[in-house]
Each structure stands twice: as C-alpha cells, then as structure tokens.
Amino acid sequence: MGRVNTPRLTSGQRQALNSGFKTGSSHCFRMRCQAILLKTDGLSSQKVGRITCMSQVNVNSWLRRFNSEGILGLQAKAGRGRKPIIVESQDKASIWAAIKSSRQRLQTAKAEWEAQSGKKVSGATFRNFLKSLAEDINL
Numbered sequence: 516m517g518r519v520n521t522p523r524l525t526s527g528q529r530q531a532l533n534s535g536f537k538t539g540s541s542h543c544f545r546m547r548c549q550a551i552l553l554k555t556d557g558l559s560s561q562k563v564g565r566i567t568c569m570s571q572v573n574v575n576s577w578l579r580r581f582n583s584e585g586i587l588g589l590q591a592k593a594g595r596g597r598k599p600i601i602v603e604s605q606d607k608a609s610i611w612a613a614i615k616s617s618r619q620r621l622q623t624a625k626a627e628w629e630a631q632s633g634k635k636v637s638g639a640t641f642r643n644f645l646k647s648l649a650e651d652i653n654l
Contacts (some may be wrong), residue, residue: 531586547589
C-alpha cells in the first residue's frame with residue numbers, strides 16, 4: 516500500500532469544490548469535485564475511485580490537474596466530443612439555396628443539399644439547424 520497523497524486546500528478552494536460538487540453543471544464535474552474533496556479528507560485513491568466510480572489512475576490524474584490548474588482544471592476542455600456535421604459558417608449559404616429552390620418540401624431541400632454537399636444528416640438534424648437559423652433571423 517503506497518502513501519496517501521493528501522492535497523492541502525485553502526478555505527476558498529474547499530468552498531469552491533463544495534459548490535461545484537453540489538451545484539455543478541455536469542455529473543462528471545461534480546464527481547471530480549467530490550474526488551478532490553475525498554482525497555483532502557485522507558482517503559486512498561482506490562477508496563475514492565470506488566465511491567466516485569473512477570479508477571485510481573483517473574483519481575490521481577484529476578488530482579494532478581486540480582493542483583496545476585485549480586478548479587477550472589476539473590472542467591472538460593474545449594474540443595472534446597463529436598464535431599457537428601452541419602457547420603453554420605460553411606453550410607449556411609448552400610442550405611439557404613436549397614430551401615429557396617424548393618420552399619414547400621423540406622425533404623426535397625434536404626436531399627438536394629445532401630447531394631450537393633456530400634454530407635448525410637437526419638431529418639431532425641436538418642430541421643433543428645433550420646430552426647436555429649430562423650431564431651437568428653428573429654433576433
């Protein structure tokens with residue numbers, strides 16, 4: 516059994532972690548805050564991992580990131596996750612052209628845009644993109 520890496524927190528850091536644990540926007544962020552709080556209480560990484568459903572390696576890596584970047588280091592960094600299929604800056608003009616050519620039939624406009632761009636999207640994705648464009652116009 517190795518030594519327990521117990522970080523020392525200031526009262527401000529502890530308060531920020533408690534707030535993040537109780538009111539954090541995502542479940543992952545709340546579990547990361549809880550892991551740091553449990554480590555400051557002197558628990559081993561294995562015990563913290565069992566409580567937060569993480570491996571001990573993950574617990575230690577989040578602890579290192581917290582020590583180097585603070586509570587903002589516990590947030591997921593930008594660029595993670597699936598990239599959007601329809602990019603507004605690239606596809607807006609071509610979608611508008613497809614909609615203008617067949618205003619009454621959304622499926623026809625979608626098929627025309629897919630043939631022209633080479634991208635495949637579901638009807639719901641296409642409709643949601645059009646709604647976001649309509650919201651931009653209404654503002």
